Amino acid sequence: MRVDWKMFPMKLHYILRYAGTGPLMPFLPVIARQKGVSDHLVGIIWTVMPFFSLLVKTSAGALADYLRAHRAVFLTSLIIMTAALTGIYWSPAIDPEEHPIANATWDAPGTSGDRPPPWDAVRDTDVEGTSVGLCGGNTSECPGASLTRVELPASELATRYEFWFLFFWLLLQFCGYVVVLDLQEAVCFQMLGDAPHRYGQQRLWGTISYGLAAVAGGALVDWYSKDQDEKDYWPAHVMVALFLALDVLVVARLRFSVTDKKISRADVHEVFRRPSVMLTVLTTVVLGLSCGMIGTFHFLLVEDVAAAWDPEFSHLKLLQGLMLGVQCLVAEVPCLFLAGWLIKKIGYVNAFLLSLSTFCLRLCLYAAVTNPWWFLPIELLHGVSYAVAFAGVASYANSVTPEGAEATMQAIFGGVFFGGTGVGGLVGGWLFHIVGGWRAFLFVGVGNGVYAMLYLAAHLAVRRLWPARPPPPQGGKNYDETRSTEEPAREQQLLLNAAQVKLIPATSSSEFNNSDRQHSSEDSEREAVNQRKLTNIVTSV
Known part of the structure; x- marks a missing residue:
């Protein structure tokens, strides 16, 4: 690996x-x-x-x-x-303020404020306290002396x-x-x-x-x-x-x-x-x-x-x-x-x-x-x-x-x-x-x-x-990727067509760019190489 x-x-x-x-x-x-x-x-x-x-x-x-x-x-x-x-x-x-659960307010419709409601009722509503459904539907497990934390209102906080x-x-x-x-x-x-x-x-x-x-x-x-x-x-x-x-x-x-x-x-x-x-x-x-x-x-x-x-x-x-x-x-x-x-x-x-x-x-x-x-x-x-x-x-x-x-x-x-x-x-x-x-x-x-x-x-x-502005990628390519791969191909085809009628040398744009970056001593050698490529292409055509 x-x-x-x-x-x-x-x-x-x-x-x-x-x-x-x-x-x-x-x-x-x-x-x-x-x-x-x-x-x-x-x-x-x-x-x-x-x-x-x-x-x-x-x-x-x-x-x-x-x-x-x-x-x-x-x-x-x-x-x-x-x-x-x-x-x-x-x-x-x-x-927090501490209160017995027996005195806590359980905000559930149809239930009293003295004891927590069963789980099905708690599941449907919010409870005024830090834990919803604290007793799990079994009120016998909620001793009256137990303590729960009461939430302070936003205005107090x-x-x-x-x-x-x-x-x-x-x-x-x-x-x-x-x-x-x-x-x-x-x-x-x-x-x-x-x-x-x-x-x-x-x-x-x-x-x-x-x-x-x-x-x-x-x-x-x-x-x-x-x-x-x-x-x-x-x-x-x-x-x-x-x-x-x-x-x-x-x-x-x-x-x-x-x-x-x-x-x-x-x-x-x-x-x-x-x-x-x-x-x-x-x-x-x-x-x-x-x-x-x-x-x-x-x-x-x-x-x-x-x-x-x-x-x-x-x-x-x-x-x-x-x-x-x-x-x-x-x-x-x-x-x-x-x-x-x-x-x-x-x-x-x-x-x-x-x-x-x-x-x-x-x-x-x-x-x-x-x-x-x-x-x-x-x-x-x-x-x-x-x-x-x-x-x-x-x-x-x-x-x-x-x-x-x-x-x-x-x-x-x-x-x-x-x-x-x-x-x-x-x-x-x-x-x-x-x-x-x-x-x-x-x-x-x-x-x-x-x-x-x-x-x-x-x-x-x-x-x-808006067909002129393609949506995000279709078939695995986005718009920029499609443009970057298709445009050089079209450019190469145009160059080859021009070479066939002997209008311009058949060198790619990348070769032109590379030639411009070389020193003057390398330019002549690059041009000779390109001329040989042109001869080969025209001959093959």
């Missing part, structure tokens, strides 16, 4: 970068809830962060392209993300400095995260050069690392938090600091080239005048919405289902770590490895349709789970839903990128994607509050299926109404 040493540093970056975020970032919504933030406010926070980061990521991408300072922006954002993730651990919890301290670190880490994400993809495509289809083979190393780190981090948190009332994420924070510090050293020594041409605003604007590009932008928002719904509320749903299934469930973090392991190692790695081949084979449109359909199935299955261990097999759908979508968006952005705007285009499409995750947080939080957790996932899943049909119809209409 041949090792690609040119791309080895980039693979190492992916390994360290995702090993540094895997143990902690998926648990941030759970950590926010544990520190006293309500589920509804968690959704609002995860809505604000992506929209605020839009300004940061697009500005950082444009700055990197304009100043040709990709490495400096890359390193700065990585250091900021590391510092912010570390700061979250030291953010103080919002002091807004007056607490602990909330704003936590919000600051969450916002800062997310801004650093999205800039790192854009710059690493831009640098990776620059290093790949004329082989962008190999992007998935580089990115999959980050997925492997992320899955292993998440499983290890979840198990360590469970072990470290044994006999404690709440989970202590200290082992995860240690892993974050260690791996990301090593990644800073790797990024500082990455070798990649940056084109001398500076970003052209007119070229970027021209890209987004294409109807097919704008349709892809809208689809990216929907894909981001689905990812935002899962990323923000998935583990909250898992915790609620686990608490309802078994109030003494002691392997919660291990289960969540295993879920991430299945997502990354079993589902995402093969899909990333095959993503380039798949997109070439079926085209971007069919790849996005496949992702949307799988998101529909995945979210609907989440809504049906009552035993938390059943979440594990559902995670097998993560590869086709998320990995194909993410690789498709990144590759599509690279395929339509004007020269000199590499980081800018990745930032724009990445901003659109994470803007979609913000919409997912907003919609998910609102649905969680109005209809309850499982119905929220069901509604978003059905919405994916409906949009998939609308997207197909819109694509067919665009291809029919």
